[in-house]
Amino acid sequence: MAPGGGEPPFPAVDKCDASRLGPQSTVAADLEGTLLWSRSAFPYYALVAFETGGAPRLALLLLLAPLAAALSRLASPAAGVRVLVFAATAGARVADVESAARAVLPRFYAADVHPAAWRVFAACGGRRLVLTATPRVMAEPFARGHLGADGVAGTELATWRGRATGWVDARRGVLVGERKAEALTEMVGGDGEMPDVGLGDGRSDYAFMGVCKEAYLVPRTPVDAVRADKLPKRIVFHDGRLVQRPTPLVALLTLLWLPVGLLLSLVRVAAGMLLPMRWLHVAFHALGVRVVVRGTPPPPPRPGGRTMTGVLFVCCHRTLLDAIFLSVALGRPVAAVTYSLSRLSEFLSPIRTVRLTRDRAADAATIRGALSEGDLALCPEGTTCREPFLLRFSALFAELTDDIVPVAMECRMSMFHGTTARGWKGMDPFFFFMNPSPVYTVTFLDKLPAALTCGGGKSSHEVANHVQRLIASTLSYECTGFTRKDKYRELADSDGLVPVNAEKKRVAW
Numbered sequence: 001m002a003p004g005g006g007e008p009p010f011p012a013v014d015k016c017d018a019s020r021l022g023p024q025s026t027v028a029a030d031l032e033g034t035l036l037w038s039r040s041a042f043p044y045y046a047l048v049a050f051e052t053g054g055a056p057r058l059a060l061l062l063l064l065a066p067l068a069a070a071l072s073r074l075a076s077p078a079a080g081v082r083v084l085v086f087a088a089t090a091g092a093r094v095a096d097v098e099s100a101a102r103a104v105l106p107r108f109y110a111a112d113v114h115p116a117a118w119r120v121f122a123a124c125g126g127r128r129l130v131l132t133a134t135p136r137v138m139a140e141p142f143a144r145g146h147l148g149a150d151g152v153a154g155t156e157l158a159t160w161r162g163r164a165t166g167w168v169d170a171r172r173g174v175l176v177g178e179r180k181a182e183a184l185t186e187m188v189g190g191d192g193e194m195p196d197v198g199l200g201d202g203r204s205d206y207a208f209m210g211v212c213k214e215a216y217l218v219p220r221t222p223v224d225a226v227r228a229d230k231l232p233k234r235i236v237f238h239d240g241r242l243v244q245r246p247t248p249l250v251a252l253l254t255l256l257w258l259p260v261g262l263l264l265s266l267v268r269v270a271a272g273m274l275l276p277m278r279w280l281h282v283a284f285h286a287l288g289v290r291v292v293v294r295g296t297p298p299p300p301p302r303p304g305g306r307t308m309t310g311v312l313f314v315c316c317h318r319t320l321l322d323a324i325f326l327s328v329a330l331g332r333p334v335a336a337v338t339y340s341l342s343r344l345s346e347f348l349s350p351i352r353t354v355r356l357t358r359d360r361a362a363d364a365a366t367i368r369g370a371l372s373e374g375d376l377a378l379c380p381e382g383t384t385c386r387e388p389f390l391l392r393f394s395a396l397f398a399e400l401t402d403d404i405v406p407v408a409m410e411c412r413m414s415m416f417h418g419t420t421a422r423g424w425k426g427m428d429p430f431f432f433f434m435n436p437s438p439v440y441t442v443t444f445l446d447k448l449p450a451a452l453t454c455g456g457g458k459s460s461h462e463v464a465n466h467v468q469r470l471i472a473s474t475l476s477y478e479c480t481g482f483t484r485k486d487k488y489r490e491l492a493d494s495d496g497l498v499p500v501n502a503e504k505k506r507v508a509w
Contacts, residue, residue, distance in 0.1 A: 010209060013116045013199065013216040023125035026195040028184055028208060031132035031139055031154075033201035034218045035121060035147065037114040037225060041081075041134050044105055045088040046246035048138060051100040052092040055258055061087040062251050077204055078174035081133050081155060082167075090166025094137070094159050099422055102141045103491040104240035109142040111245070113226040117199050117218045121147070124197060129153070129187055131180045131208060135168075148232045153183035181207040236389050236482060239421045239491045241431055243413055254415060261415070261434035264288070268433040272324065272350050278331045280350075288437045293329040295444030298405055300332055300375070310375040311447075312367075314397055315407040316390055316471050317379035319418040320345060320428050321440070322409045326377050327351050329442040335370055336377045344426035360396065367400050377407075380464060383484040384419045388477045390468055391484070398463035402453035406467045408443040408474040421491040443474055 033039035042065060049057040064087045072080030089097060121128060129151045130143040136154030143149040156169035168174055175183055188194060198205075198212030201220065209215035228234055244250050264287070271283045281291055298311050313334065315322050323336030327350070335352040346353055354370045356363040370376045380393040397404070411418070411432075418432025432438060450456045453463060465479075472479045488494050 008217050009206065010200075010215045010217045013120060013218050016120050016197070016214075016216050018120050018123035021120070021123040021125075021197070025124040025197065026126040026128070026193075027121055027124040027197040027199065028129040028131060028195040028212060029117060029121055029199035030180075030201060030205045030208075031130055031134060031143070033220070034199050034205070035114060035117050035130065035143075036109065036112045037223055038112050039201065039220070040247075041084065042248060043108060043246050044134065044138060045084045046251050047104050047108065047240060047242060048092075048097055048100050049088040050242060050246070051104055051240055052089070052096045055255060057088070057092075058246075058251060059255055062248065062255065063087075065248055077133065077176045081174045081176070085135060085155065085157065085168055086166040089135070089157060089164035092164050094157070094162055094164055097135075097137055097157075097164060098141075099492075100240070101138045102493075103238060103422060105138060106142040106146055107235050107238040107240075108245055110146055110228055110231060110235050111225055113147075113231065114218060115223055115226050118147075118226050118230075120197060120199060120216065127151070127195070129184065129195060131175060131183060131205075133174055133176050133204070146231055146233045146235075151187050153180075153187055176204040178207045180205065181211055184208045184211065236385070236387055236480065237421075237487045237490050238386060239423075241416050241420065241423070243415055243417055257415065257436070258434075261436070262430070265430045265433035269348055269429060273348055277327055277333045277350065280328045281331070284328065289433070290437065290439040291325060291328050292439065292441040293444075294441065295446075297330050297444050298447065300330075309403065310371045310373065311403045311405050312371060312397060312401050313375065313377045313405050313407050314393075314467050315377060315379050315409050316475070316477075317381040317384045318386075318409050318411045319384060319432055320425070321411075321418065321432060322379060323377040324349065324351060325409070325411075325440040325442055326407060328440075329444075330375075334375045334377050335373075337367065337370070337379070339382065342424070342426040342428075345429060348429065364396060364400060367397070371401055380467075381484075383487055385482075385487070386417065386419065388475070389480050389482070390472045390477050391480060391482045391487070393464040393468045395460035395464040398454050398458075398460040398467075402448070402450060402455040404448045404453065404463075404467065406445040406448070406470050408441075408445065408471045410441040410443070410475055412439040412441075414438075421488060445470055445474060 029035050032041050046061055049061045064083050068080040068083035127150045130149045132139045132154045134154055135157050136152055139154050140152040143152045155175050156172055158165045158167040158169050173179060195212045198209040198215035200209045201218045268287050275283050284291055327334045333351045335354055337356055338353045339356055341353055378397050380397055381391040385391055413435045415435050416431040418428050452458055454460055468479050
């Protein structure tokens, strides 16, 4: 509404004819409430708070959130933003905030893009500018990487020795009202031409909208978010422990559940360590962990002469617990191939782990040796992926045996992700088991026919690609050519390598 309760000074975005906007058209848009449907930035501050300071910082943010809301209504929007910035970032390393913004926030931002605003924003092929009261360091990775923005202006954090002080930069302050117009003028240059289109959703945007050639307001009516595949860049990799968008209610429930979930996690892990594998299916069910088995599992290996030849279970990789739940589904322990599994996870594992080194010849010999002793589980993707995509399958497994059984693994978590690219991987199983009722679905596919193996004349790459397509088809996932390096470069700004120790180089799980 316009000041005084009259008609708004700008037409609704539905009135904008996007077909007349072309390659040279420029646009400036607000973020919260405009490009994003939700006007509340609390969930994004909550994600940063939890990733940089854990439960204590999230609790502080939740305690101060009512104060921030009251100040926004009674004093000014800038006052409320200052409270949220302080609670979410005070004392945090700026590098950690940047890391969370790059690896965690885009997935939640992408699920909230407003279709009407995006229709106009995407139609402008010229310079695209985004203005937001949210700290620039939080919003910029998503705006540039996933919305195709050419410039982002936001509230700047005050820092000291690489850490956020909790205050905002005194020179610019919080980017609301007239400060947005000033920031837009700086972005286009003193003598530059103002954007053709301005998009906003409320009074704090009127100032910058007024200097654009034409401007439109985005209504606050509920809408369905833009589909992920309609954005310039799809979310394939993301990090962070929280599964759900942390609204104030979800954040409160998460904090209340944490001590209960931790205790439950310890009990579940202890059951996995101490009970025989054939009992775990029933024990996990009693403890709230569902294991769904589909397909026909192959029988255990039988002695053949002086050795035993095992089956190679080729699994897609969802969490480091894949091989354990495969063993639960089979009712017997199956050894698993691992890359630099944490010492804690290795100690807690109820199955034997076989460490590889990424040295192709040495790894091939290790896998052959393990197969000669019995069944073996292997995840040729080399790292986990949370979204419905399969990474490229390494072809090494196809060269070592023709006894290949593809296995489609799928898991469902409601509160916490059981994987991480940036955190300590030793906590992965605990976070998985902290979920109230996690579900693991293990689907056994038919053993590969001899004609579709290397022994039948196929190349190892053909076999690997065929197995990838089989599993993807079973899960309704999409095959990709992405690798472990792609994931770690995007999420952790590294190639996934762990520093070399005195014995050998190992790679992150």
